[in-house]
Amino acid sequence: MTMPDKPFKLVGVAGTFDMLHKGHKALLRKAYEVGEKVVIGLTTDEFVAEMGKPHRVAPYKERLEELLA
DSSP states (O other): OOSSSSSEEEEEEEEOOSSHHHHHHHHHHHHHHHHHEEEEOOOHHHHHHHTSSSSOOOOOHHHHHHHHH
16 A cells, blocks of 8 residues: 555645745645645734734735735
8 A cells, every 4th residue: 555645635724924934934835745735724804903913914915915926
């Protein structure tokens, strides 16, 4: 019996992904390394507002564009 190249069929990650930094990139790289398919959840602007972050967070559209790039 041969093992699949990736141990998981589906991997999910989620976050605000504001100012995409090396920690975010490492998380995403690992998800794609171990998963055949990766689902990325991106928090809404409304959710970010409720989190009460002490700094400005880029709007959803900007964060989505950066993730897609």
